[in-house]
Amino acid sequence: MANRFISKLNGYAPLGKADIAVLEAATAKPRDYPAKFDLIREGDRPGPVFVMLEGWACRYKILPNGTRQVLAFLMPGDSCDLHIGLLAEMDHSIQTLVPSVVATIPRAEMDAIMDGHRAIAKAMYVGQLIDEGTMRAWITSMGRRASIERVAHLMCELYIRARAIGAADERQLALPLSQLVLADALGMTPVHLNRVLKELRLKGAMTLKRGSLVVTDPSKLVQIAGFDDNYLHRRLRTAA
Amino acid sequence: MANRFISKLNGYAPLGKADIAVLEAATAKPRDYPAKFDLIREGDRPGPVFVMLEGWACRYKILPNGTRQVLAFLMPGDSCDLHIGLLAEMDHSIQTLVPSVVATIPRAEMDAIMDGHRAIAKAMYVGQLIDEGTMRAWITSMGRRASIERVAHLMCELYIRARAIGAADERQLALPLSQLVLADALGMTPVHLNRVLKELRLKGAMTLKRGSLVVTDPSKLVQIAGFDDNYLHRRLRTAA
DNA sequence: CGACATTTTGATCTAGGTCAACAAAAGTGG
DNA sequence: CCACTTTTGTTGACCTAGATCAAAATGTCG
Incomplete structure (x- = not known):
């Protein structure tokens, strides 16, 4: 498969040769961005659809009091903001966390692709539904989970997502997220957060080192998180 | 306009006569449900699209430890779960909060309607984007706002949404949500929550009585909430 | 009226925040 | 390649927002 975006979509709805070809063409000229680069800012007019090919990014919002809330993490294969061109302006920003490779598909082109290729449209909708489920899981975490559960839950999510795109092996995962960014997400x-990470380490569930997560005891981590991968399940079942 | 669903969509994208007629037909046979009735439960196969015509409902999730997190409130005009038929099962439940009138549109019919009526499709997408923005606002609230700000913020959201469908007058709004439900949402x-409501009352910002919210001092409430209606702005600007 | 749900208040406790200092990495410029 | 500044991670001491527990007051409804 040409890139992780295509293989992810193919996992959501089987794509034909023509579908793959058109997606290859649309993502053929990606750009490199440095770390901490705002792809788009709150208040901007929505632009093209972004497709992460390599690297990590996050959606975030800055509050009046200066604090930041990270709303989602984007990893290779993820795209964003289907249809958002219908709205007048962005209600949040998107920033790379590490040097990244990102393709942009103009809105009109994306619409045309989806009109002409139902399988792609279907796959994009599945992706959007999963993203919505992820948002609901975040709301649930923030509202009703203790901090250690919340941390464990996010790590489960990221691990499963990374597995699904083949970016994690049995126990380990490259996770270039600083504790500061994670804290803003949680x-x-x-x-x-630092203390919670220590506790998870001492409990033998997982270890977060600079740049990588080691899941020492998956079942313990899942149990601490109260993790139910229903909202990501389909991703697992159908991903290539 | 025939009902609040149609007038809401018409506010998102101007509908023609034919669009309105088809929506009228699709929602012509709504059903009455009592309060606390689960329209659909976590784990169920997604069914038809629900359209709230009268009443209130909420999306919610029950955690392993028995606590509940409310994920969203649905008021008249709101519909839910576009495309969710693509997923294997619901990751949350939807329950009426008061006796309600709800129309159901079979998935296939909804797809056909959206295929044949681009304006309706567009309006549904705008609605979905706004719902996503609302979820992001909830995540932000839970993560980075103090409890009084969070309460004020939710009240601003509900007030603006009610205004947009003509269900609120200058200062008052029927809000049949118990403090228990609100606490689960926040x-x-x-x-x-009860203490926070008292504080908001003493500050002269708002009063929540049984079944209704009185916004005593809108600008004070907005200021406490740090409310930026960007994520609902389009709704305000374009709603009928 | 009686049973039950919701709201309100008081007393106490604790998870997680705040403040401060230091250590360890990672850039950066000469 | 080395001082040097900046960012990130770690730990300790202390504090507070919000939780928990308990009970009374008020409403609602069959």
């Missing part, structure tokens, strides 16, 4: 303090 | 304890 709605907690970097200091407290 | 990720806090009913006890603490």
Whole structure:
């Protein structure tokens, strides 16, 4: 398969040769971006559809009091903001976390592709549904899970997602996210996150080192998280 | 306009006579449901598209430890789960909060309608984008706002949404949500919510009585919430 | 009226925040 | 390649927002 975007979509709905060819053409000229580069900012007019081919990015929002909330992580294969061109302006920003390779598909082209290729449209909708499920899981985590459960839950999510795109092996996963960024995603303090990570390490569930996550004891991690992969299940079952 | 669903969609994308007629037909035979009735449960195969015509409902999830997280409120005009038929099972439940009138549109019919009526498709997509923006606002609230800000923010959201469908007057809004349900939506304890409501009342920002919200001082409420209606703005600008 | 659900208040406790300092990496410029 | 600044991670001491527990007051409805 040409790239992770295509293979991810193919996992959601089987694509034909023509589908793959048109997606290859659309993502043929990606650009390199440095780390901490805003692909688009809150208040901007929505532009093209972004497709992450390599690297990591996050959606985030800055609050009046200066704090930041990370809303989602984007990893290779992920795309964003289907249809968002219908809205007047972005309600959040998207920033690379590490040097990344990103393709952009103009809105009109994306619409045309989806009109002409039902399988692609279907796969994109599945992807969007999964993203929505992920958002619901985040709301649930923030509202009703203790900090250690929340951390464990996010790590389960990232591990499963990475597995699904073949970016993780049995126990290990490259995870270039600083504790500061993770804390902003989890709605907690970097200091407290650090302590929670220590606790998870001492419990033998997982170890987060600079740049990589080692899942020492998957079942223990899942149990701490109260993780139910229903919202990601389909991804697992059908991903290539 | 025939019903709030149609007038809401018409606010998102101008509908023609034929569009309106087909929507009228599709929602012509709604059903009455009592309060606390599960329209669909976590684990169920997704069924038809639900359209709230009268009443209130919420999406929610029950956690292993028995606590509940409310994920969204549905008010008249709201519909849910476009495309969700593509997924194997629901990752959350939807329950009426008061006796409600709900129309169901079979998935195949909805697809056909959207294929044949681009304006309706567009309006549905706008609605979905707004719902996504709302979810992002909830994540932000849960992660980075203090409890009083969070409460104020949710009340702003509900007020604006109610205004947009003509269900609120200048300062008042029928809001049949118990403090228990609100607490489950805000990720806090009913006890603490009660104290926060008292504080908001004493500050002269708003009063929540049984079944109705009175916004005493809108600008104060907005200021406490740090409310930026960008994510609902389009709804306001374009709603009828 | 009686049973039950919701709201309100008080007393106490704790998870997680805040503040501060230091250590370890990782850039950066000469 | 080395000082040097900046970012990231780690730990300790202390504090507070919000949870928990308990009980009374108020509403609602069959």
